[in-house]
Amino acid sequence: MLQQRLDRIRNITPAVLPSLLQCDFGDLRGELERLTKAGVEGLHLDVMDGHFVPNLSYGMPIVAGLRRWTDMPLDVHLMISDPAAYIDAFADAGADMLTFHIEAVENPLAIIDQIHRHGIVAGVAINPDTPMDRLDGCVEATDAVLVMSVKAGFGGQAFRPEAIERLKSLREAYPDLLLEVDGGIKEETIGDCRQAGCDLFVVGSAIFGQSDYQTAVSRLRDLL
Numbered sequence: 001m002l003q004q005r006l007d008r009i010r011n012i013t014p015a016v017l018p019s020l021l022q023c024d025f026g027d028l029r030g031e032l033e034r035l036t037k038a039g040v041e042g043l044h045l046d047v048m049d050g051h052f053v054p055n056l057s058y059g060m061p062i063v064a065g066l067r068r069w070t071d072m073p074l075d076v077h078l079m080i081s082d083p084a085a086y087i088d089a090f091a092d093a094g095a096d097m098l099t100f101h102i103e104a105v106e107n108p109l110a111i112i113d114q115i116h117r118h119g120i121v122a123g124v125a126i127n128p129d130t131p132m133d134r135l136d137g138c139v140e141a142t143d144a145v146l147v148m149s150v151k152a153g154f155g156g157q158a159f160r161p162e163a164i165e166r167l168k169s170l171r172e173a174y175p176d177l178l179l180e181v182d183g184g185i186k187e188e189t190i191g192d193c194r195q196a197g198c199d200l201f202v203v204g205s206a207i208f209g210q211s212d213y214q215t216a217v218s219r220l221r222d223l224l
C-alpha cells in the first residue's frame with residue numbers, strides 16, 4: 001500500500017497542490033468540484049491545533065469528508081504539537097500522505113514508522129528558522145521533506161527565498177526524496193522552486209484569491 005501511494009504521488013509530480021486553508025468551507029463540495037475541473041491532481045490539507053501554531057483550522061472530519069468525494073491523493077500537513085496522538089485517526093480518515101513538523105517531536109523515526117505502519121507516505125516538515133541539521137538522521141527514513149517557505153501557521157505570507165537553497169541542498173544530497181514547498185508559492189516563485197528540484201508545490205492565495213481557478217492552476221503549471 002505504501003509503495004502504491006508513493007508511486008501515485010510520484011506519478012503526478014511536478015504537481016500544484018491547493019492548500020485548503022483559504023477555501024470556502026461553507027461550500028467545500030463546490031470547491032472540490034471547481035478544483036477538480038481546474039485539473040488539480042492532489043490536495044494539501046492544513047491541520048492546525050492552536051498550540052504548535054497560533055491558528056486553528058480543522059481535523060479528521062474534513063479529511064474523511066473529502067475522502068468520500070475524491071480519490072485524489074490527500075496530503076495532510078500536521079501543524080500540531082503531538083502528531084503521534086493523531087496519526088492513527090488521520091490514517092482512518094483517509095490520508096495518503098502525513099507530514100509532521102520536526103520541531104514538534106523528539107523521535108522523528110518513531111513517527112515515520114507509525115505513519116508507515118498504516119501504509120501511508122511519510123513527510124517531515126521544517127520551518128524556515130529551524131536549522132537544517134535538525135533533519136539529520138531522519139531524511140533517509142522519510143519519503144518526503146516539506147520545506148516551509150513561510151513560518152507555518154497562516155496563509156498569505158511572503159515567500160522566504162532561503163527556501164531555494166534548502167531545496168537545492170536536499171535535492172543534491174537525496175536525488176530520490178520527494179520535495180515539497182509551502183508558503184508564498186505563486187507565479188513569481190514557483191519556477192525557482194522547480195529549478196531547485198522541488199516536486200510538490202503547495203498553493204493557497206494564488207488559487208483561492210482568484211476568481212478563475214482553472215486559469216490560476218494552469219498558469220502555475222505552465223511554469224513547472
Ligand SMILES: O=C(CO)[C@H](O)[C@H](O)COP(=O)(O)O
Pocket residue numbers: 019021046077150151152153154155156157182183184185202203204205206
Ligand atoms: O501551511 C500553510 C500555512 O502554514 C499554507 O499551506 C500556506 O501558507 C499556503 O498559503 P499561501 O500560498 O497563501 O502562502
